[in-house]
Amino acid sequence: MSYKIIMLHQENITVLYCFPDNNSSCRKEVRTGPAYIFLFIILSCVSVCTVILNLLVIISISHFKQLHTPTNLIILSLAVADLLVGLFLMPVKTMELVDTCWYLGIVWCFISQIMNLFSLSASLCSMIIIAVDRYIAVSDPLLYSSRVTVCKMSLIIIMGWSSSLLYNIIYVYFNDYFLQSQTRCYGECVLYIKHSWVIIDLVIVFVTPCSFIIILYSIIFKIAHYQAKAIRAVNNGVSKNQGENISKFSETKAAKTLGIVIFVYFACWIPFFISSLSVERVTSVSVVWTIFGWLLYMNSSVNPLIYAIFYSWFRESVKYIVGCRIFESSSSEMNLFPEHF
Template sequence: MRTHSTICVLLYIFLGSLSVVTACGNLLVIISIIYFKQLHTPSNCLIFSLAVVDLLVGIVVFPFSMSYPLSSCLYYRELFCKIRDSFDVVLSNTSILNLCCISVDRYYAVCQPLTYRTKINICVVSVMILMSWGVSIFIAIVFVITEVQQKKCEPNCYLDDVLEKTCLPIMAFYLPVIIMLYFYLRIYSVAQRQARSIQNIMNSGVTVSNGEKKATRTLAIVMGVFLICWLPFFLCFSLQLTGRVTIQVYETLNWFTLSNSMLNPFIYAFFYSRFRSAFRMIISGNIFQGDFSNSKLL
């Protein structure tokens, strides 16, 4: 019994730490973009939206999701579950769609730099953000309605269950993944062509090698971390139709998806030197010693 209680306490500490790290990392991104005028760009608006979503995941979904892994210690209430699932679906899907929008932004910035400022402006970015939230709320409503109907109907609800376990993952995950893969592969292809052009001009194989390695490493980290965090969960979600997936496995994989919100600040912000400079000024407390909003971030 004492060992069981110790495990519960350790789980609380570990999962609570993940929640704190997620909240603090995304809060740094939010403060940086709000405070430093140099970061007031349409592209950073998408990163800001992503950080807001991931911050809410850290302070809302993380604490709610701690209830099930610790359900052997706490009373697991059905209403509480529905509230948790609603927040989880909305915020997680919004996070995925924001990542998808960022891939579109990066594509135009790298592949069409001459028309980037006209095609990706504050109005376009605002529409992207509103659509991300709107589609996520729609998916959540469909998910909740389907769950409620399944509680009321007979075994002939199998068709509804199939639609939920197939259509929702396609809309919420597989389609955004295809879009992200398409744009990131296009970015990588353009980066390779640019590197070859530099090689022809400068006759330097080292430049090409470093450029290609950097592009490969960055894109591999972006897509690799995203797929590692999300793909197992959605495969498990679809496999629930077979009845071979236990709720413990399902909830464990759900924690992998939530960890993506903790890693996003490192992936999408820490790669940029301007954000790193902003973080150093915030953490050191320099911004409280004067007005540094116009500072040039290197």
């Protein structure tokens, strides 16, 4: 017995109970080693940065009228999904590294599981809409403004988010969440995922939409390459086409930038889904979900950085926000775009 106690102290892990007065309470693990404390601080900083960066994107697009476009509305949708990840998902997962107990009860556990899955699937939904939007914009830029409006895009985004929420409720329900919650110990919030649903989720959430996105972007980049060659051919000779050339260049640049966003998204998602196929049964607290799950969450931190690197309007809007100039009268009318591309 003394040997086990020594080993526990060496690993800096104290075993307690989540609810000492409850006979069905789960065991509580409080990890206080230097490695866990360092990891807790790093991940907490990542969570805070994710919230701040995505808030900057949301405030920028919401405040400045010049940014009220269908494409930026999808970026706003993606930023809201990423904000949910940084605001709700990351803090919970960070706390689980230090304290394994769930203190908020079964109902909030269910809501938490739904929010976790919903925030991630909402990001994928935004990626699909981005691909369709860029395809229309690049393939026929002259008719884009008449075919895609802010009202239409708002409706599409609402439908996409609603579908994501419905799917995740079904996903959690058919993985016997309510049945499992009755048999587990008190103080635990774990979603047991059937292997059959791992396959179903792989097809519905990853393979099908990602194949669709890849096909669309293959077409988009072919069109963009053709347009770039055409612009270089006529840019020096025909001044009357300058406005059209700039428009095509803008659409091409947006397609490439958002293509990078989607590429990074794939890089974060692929390891998780591939690794999940190698186990017979997956739980939301397994090593697979912990390691590759955090890779998914990091994607929500990277997207605003991509906007900062490639979008001048985002850099300009951040200057106005940080400088508190958005509180000035008519600040929403400020010009965020440079005169030349």
